[in-house]
Amino acid sequence: AMEDLKQKGAAGTPSPAFGSFFDAFKVGAASTTTSSQSRDRKILVLEDNMALMGGTSQKLLDSLSAYTEDASTDWDMINLSYNPYVPNLQVSRTENDNIIKLSCGIGSALGTTAYIISEAGLRELLQHDAKEGYYAPIPDVMAELFPETRVAANPVPFVRAPKTKSLVNPQLDDLREVLFQPIVTAQVQRLLVSTGLSTNALLPLTILALLGMAALSGGVTLDAFWSIIHTGSYDGPILFAILSTLITVSSLAIIAQGVILAPKPPQTAASDTEEQNAFA
Numbered sequence: 001a002m003e004d005l006k007q008k009g010a011a012g013t014p015s016p017a018f019g020s021f022f023d024a025f026k027v028g029a030a031s032t033t034t035s036s037q038s039r040d041r042k043i044l045v046l047e048d049n050m051a052l053m054g055g056t057s058q059k060l061l062d063s064l065s066a067y068t069e070d071a072s073t074d075w076d077m078i079n080l081s082y083n084p085y086v087p088n089l090q091v092s093r094t095e096n097d098n099i100i101k102l103s104c105g106i107g108s109a110l111g112t113t114a115y116i117i118s119e120a121g122l123r124e125l126l127q128h129d130a131k132e133g134y135y136a137p138i139p140d141v142m143a144e145l146f147p148e149t150r151v152a153a154n155p156v157p158f159v160r161a162p163k164t165k166s167l168v169n170p171q172l173d174d175l176r177e178v179l180f181q182p183i184v185t186a187q188v189q190r191l192l193v194s195t196g197l198s199t200n201a202l203l204p205l206t207i208l209a210l211l212g213m214a215a216l217s218g219g220v221t222l223d224a225f226w227s228i229i230h231t232g233s234y235d236g237p238i239l240f241a242i243l244s245t246l247i248t249v250s251s252l253a254i255i256a257q258g259v260i261l262a263p264k265p266p267q268t269a270a271s272d273t274e275e276q277n278a279f280a
Contacts, residue, residue, distance in 0.1 A: 041119040042068060050081065050113050051161035053182050063098035064153055068116065076121030077142065079152040080114035081159055084188045085179055090198040091189075094151070100193055102150040109139035110150070114158040121146065137168075154193065159185050 067073055079102065084091075088105025102110065117125075124145055125138075142150070162180040165173055179185065192202065227233065 043117050043119070043122055044115075045112065045117065046114050046158075047112060049161050049164040050158050051182065053081070053155065053157055053159045053186060056157040060098050060153060060155075060157065063096055064116075067096055067099050067151075074149060075151050076118055076124070076146045076149040077151075078116040079110060079150060079156065080116065081156050082110040082152050082189075083160070084185060084192055084199065086110060087200055088198065089192070090196070091152075091192040092196060093193065098154050099151050100154045101148075102152050104143040104147045104150065106143070107140070108143040108147075109137065110143065111139055111160055112142075113160045114156075121149075155186065156189065 064078065067075075068078070078099075082102065086109055087107040089108045089110070090103040092101045092103065094101055102108075104110065125141065128141065128145060136144075159182050160176070160180050162177045162182075164176075166176070192199070195202065197205070
């Protein structure tokens with residue numbers, strides 16, 4: 001269908017809307033539109049690994065529509081889905097309750113599951129690719145080019161489907177299946193919005209909190225067992241001791257699962273040589 005439209009465009013038969021749309025993909029072509037006119041044309045991208053988050057509402061759609069039409073806003077991309085588990089990401093509120101700002105650093109590959117990009121942003125991506133060629137996946141290039149001009153819907157209506165297998169790094173599929181459950185992703189995104197902390201700070205704090213909960217509840221659990229073994233009874237609510245045990249086990253299980261499913265660091269050339277020598 002796209003090829004048919006392009007061929008018709010070459011013959012001069014398409015509607016003006018399609019003609020102006022394909023102008024956005026002409027790399028290096030001089031733009032005849034002003035910056036504000038270029039912003040008026042927006043491209044919606046939805047990938048086949050998309051799943052509903054459950055946050056879609058008419059209010060959200062109206063807010064997004066109003067934001068995209070507001071000439072005073074400064075954005076290149078509006079993420080309708082984003083990965084909250086990347087480094088160097090900080091989320092901050094805006095005057096619009098349904099729009100949050102995404103400040104990105106090195107490694108903030110937010111994903112490309114669902115987003116809106118302005119024509120100006122698309123041109124910048126294409127011109128950058130024409131000049132530099134391929135050197136990194138597109139999410140990393142987006143983080144590099146648009147560190148402060150990306151926003152996201154709040155809440156995001158879509159999430160990367162947790163059961164979708166990856167063709168790039170399938171060794172992380174089990175980890176993704178846990179992390180990208182809509183309820184899990186939504187809670188992490190809410191935490192980023194409410195605290196304003198960067199992901200670099202939030203992850204260590206979360207681990208410390210889990211360890212603290214495990215230590216406190218573990219102390220109660222050990223005290224209960226000690227009392228039962230030596231006196232045959234527990235001087236306190238037995239339900240509290242049971243809950244403490246469950247909290248301890250759950251906290252340690254979450255940390256253990258994260259360690260088990262975490263991607264292994266890439267091997268260096270030296271370690272590769274040692275491994276080859278070991279099997280020689």
